[in-house]
Amino acid sequence: MIEDIRALARELLEKSTVECVIGYEVGPTGRVRPAFVYEPAGVERLIFDARCYHNLVTYLTRRNKPRKKGEEVPTTAVLVKPCDARSLQVLLNENQVQRDKVYIIGVACPGMQNADGTPELRCTRCDQRVPLIYDVLCGEPPEVPAVTDTYDDVERIEALPLEERLAYWLGELDRCIRCYACRQACPTCFCSVCEAERDDSLWVGIADRIPEKAFFHIIRAFHQAGRCAECNACEAVCPMGIPLSLINRKVAKDVAQMMAGYRAGESEEPTPLVTMLTGEEAIDEIH
Amino acid sequence: MSERTSNQVDGFEPKIVAFLCNWCSYAGADAAGISRLELPPNILPVRVMCSGRVSIEMVLKALMAGADGVLVLGCHIGDCHYGSGNHRTVKRIPLLRRLMTYMGIEPDRLRLDWVSGAEAGRFAKITTEFVEAVRALGPLSLPLREGL
Numbered sequence: 001m002i003e004d005i006r007a008l009a010r011e012l013l014e015k016s017t018v019e020c021v022i023g024y025e026v027g028p029t030g031r032v033r034p035a036f037v038y039e040p041a042g043v044e045r046l047i048f049d050a051r052c053y054h055n056l057v058t059y060l061t062r063r064n065k066p067r068k069k070g071e072e073v074p075t076t077a078v079l080v081k082p083c084d085a086r087s088l089q090v091l092l093n094e095n096q097v098q099r100d101k102v103y104i105i106g107v108a109c110p111g112m113q114n115a116d117g118t119p120e121l122r123c124t125r126c127d128q129r130v131p132l133i134y135d136v137l138c139g140e141p142p143e144v145p146a147v148t149d150t151y152d153d154v155e156r157i158e159a160l161p162l163e164e165r166l167a168y169w170l171g172e173l174d175r176c177i178r179c180y181a182c183r184q185a186c187p188t189c190f191c192s193v194c195e196a197e198r199d200d201s202l203w204v205g206i207a208d209r210i211p212e213k214a215f216f217h218i219i220r221a222f223h224q225a226g227r228c229a230e231c232n233a234c235e236a237v238c239p240m241g242i243p244l245s246l247i248n249r250k251v252a253k254d255v256a257q258m259m260a261g262y263r264a265g266e267s268e269e270p271t272p273l274v275t276m277l278t279g280e281e282a283i284d285e286i287h
Numbered sequence: 288m289s290e291r292t293s294n295q296v297d298g299f300e301p302k303i304v305a306f307l308c309n310w311c312s313y314a315g316a317d318a319a320g321i322s323r324l325e326l327p328p329n330i331l332p333v334r335v336m337c338s339g340r341v342s343i344e345m346v347l348k349a350l351m352a353g354a355d356g357v358l359v360l361g362c363h364i365g366d367c368h369y370g371s372g373n374h375r376t377v378k379r380i381p382l383l384r385r386l387m388t389y390m391g392i393e394p395d396r397l398r399l400d401w402v403s404g405a406e407a408g409r410f411a412k413i414t415t416e417f418v419e420a421v422r423a424l425g426p427l428s429l430p431l432r433e434g435l
Contacts, residue, residue, distance in 0.1 A: 158389060166391025170430055195344065203344035204351075211433045215347050218390055222343050225382060247390075254385045259378065273378055276371045277364070284381040287400045 001107070001139040002048055005079070008105060008136060009043040012077050018103050019074035022059050024052040034059065048079065048138075050113040053120065054185075055233040056080065057088045060097050061190040077103040081112075083122075085131030086229035086265025087187040092133075093270050094227075096190060106134025108141045122232045122245065125149040132266060151253045157246060169214065175240040176213040178206065182234035182244055183220060188227045188264075195219065221247040226255045226271025229264050258283045301421040304349040305330045305358040305414065308338045310368040312360035314404030324411040327418040330358070337361070338399075339372030343383045346397065351433040356396045356421035358414065363401040373401070395420050396427065 009021040025035035025045040032051040036059075037043055056078050063076060080088055085106060091097040108130055111123035127148070130141045157165060183189045183196075196204050196216050204219055205212040221228075221244075228248045235244040255262055259272040260280040269275070307313035313334045319326060331354075335341055338361025346357045359380055367373040380399040388394040398417050402410050 154389075162388070162391055162393065164391075165389065166428060169390045203342075203348050205433060207433075209433070210430050211351050214390065214431065215351060218347060218386060219344060222383060222386060247386075250389050251382070251386060254382055258382065273375070273382070275374075277374045277377070281378070283377060284385070286381050286384055286394075286398060 002046070004138045005048055005105065005107070006043045006046050008138065009037060009046060009077065010040045012103060013037065013040045013043070017075065018077040021046070021077040021079075021105075022056045023079045023105075024048060024054065024056075048107055050110060052079075052081070053112045053232070053236055055084045055087060055187055055229075055231040057084050057091065057187040058185055058233065060088070060091060060102060061187065064096065064190075073098065073101050075101050075103060077105055079105045079107055080131050080134065081107055081109040082128035082131045083109075083126070083229055083231040084187075085133050086263075087231055089133055089265035089268070090188050090227050090229060090271075091190075093268055104131070104134045104136075106131035106137045108137060108139035110142050120232070121153075122230065151249060153246060154250045154253055157250070170210055172242050173214045173217060174210055175242055176217070177240060178208060178213065178216065179239060181237040181239060185233040185237040186224070186228075187231070187233070188224055188229070189220070195223070217242075217244070217247060221251050224248055225251050226259070226262060226273050227264050228252055299422065299425060301329050301355040301418055301426075302353055303327075303330050303356045303358055303414075303418060303421060304354040305332050305360060306335050306338065306341045306345065307332050308340075308361045308368075308372075309334055309336045311362035311366065311404050312338070312402040312410065315360075315402040315406045315410040318404065318407035319410045322407045324407055325415075326411055327415055329418045330414050337367065337369050337372035339367070339369070339375035341376065341380075343379065346380075346383060350392070350396070350427055351431065353432065355424070355427050356398070356417060358417050359397075359399045360402045360410070360413070361399075363403055366403065392427070392431070393424050395424060 012018045012021060021037040023035045023046040024032050025047060027033040034054055034056055035045050060078060092099055112120040114120055125147050127144055129144050204215045230249060230252055232245050238244060258281060262272050307316055316332060338359055341359050349357050361373045361376050364373055384394050384397045387397060400413050
């Protein structure tokens with residue numbers, strides 16, 4: 001598969017179909033990191049294996065910076081796993097990326113692995129092995145596993161009594177250092193000025209204290225409602241090991257439950273949080 | 288004298304922030320005042336143009352800043368002055384309530400309801416009910432308050 005990816009990248013760059021190929025490479029310390037290849041010779045750096053957990057789609061919105069009059073937005077090629085492709089679909093739905101400005105290199109995904117070789121938890125409950133959107137697919141589609149995501153990790157927290165839930169989250173979120181790595185890694189977190197850093201309204205403060213930290217994460221998770229592709233990038237990059245997927249997956253589970261099974265990035269429909277009622281929802285009565 | 292609950296002995300008076308949409312619920316609140324209906328004094332009304340304008344940041348900031356409960360009142364579905372503003376509210380607030388519960392905040396601290404401009408009695412009933420519901424819960428957990 002890796003030779004196919006390199007050959008494809010070489011061709012795209014030689015013909016100037018794209019300005020840049022975003023993929024994965026091995027960094028100087030031996031760890032896999034995102035790669036930005038601008039020259040055909042550079043494609044030899046590209047790799048793809050079970051260490052490539054990063055969601056590269058997040059880099060596409062960075063290329064949306066304002067350009068001089070007449071300057072063309074460059075076309076970018078990006079390597080996407082099935083989870084990454086879901087966040088790309090969300091960006092396309094929200095007009096953050098133009099379809100003709102992105103060349104989508106889909107990869108058939110065998111599932112990612114932790115550093116110790118065990119499969120990543122999220123991959124053990126994923127039944128998508130081929131991205132839902134791509135221009136070209138690299139790799140042989142592996143057998144689709146017969147798994148269903150039951151959100152049992154979320155249900156375990158839901159089953160705790162309220163006081164224990166509060167104590168659990170205050171304990172976990174106390175470690176947050178407001179580094180915003182989760183926000184930076186997230187493809188659908190692309191506000192040019194983050195709500196949590198606006199000093200003109202300051203809905204949630206920047207203090208390194210529990211109320212601010214807890215509410216920052218509640219707000220950020222809510223902003224991803226119906227948009228989070230559950231790619232796990234936020235939890236993967238958190239330097240303090242906070243189980244952020246438990247918050248984002250809770251919101252995704254509730255959106256699916258209350259809004260007719262909606263899942264982010266699986267269609268061209270935007271998040272139901274911004275559309276009119278269809279009458280098919282099953283929203284909680286809290287009157 | 289209206290009935291008092293036992294918490295009255297402790298002296299805890301809940302602080303409630305109520306977001307009222309300009310066209311329906313705020314008018315309903317005005318009508319309740321003009322009709323001299325008995326209203327709980329615990330409510331801090333905040334007029335917004337539409338209940339759909341009430342963002343989760345507003346609700347959570349109210350709780351952080353000292354509110355023990357937040358009430359969001361809008362037009363009935365189908366009657367929104369802006370057409371579908373309350374469609375946003377009806378999806379947003381229950382989803383927020385579920386997330387708040389998951390993070391350990393009592394769900395009964397957030398209530399969404401519809402009050403039209405003519406429903407003075409309904410405004411009085413909902414606000415009284417909500418204040419009593421929050422009184423029974425006690426103040427919001429201390430670690431969640433900012434500025435301490």
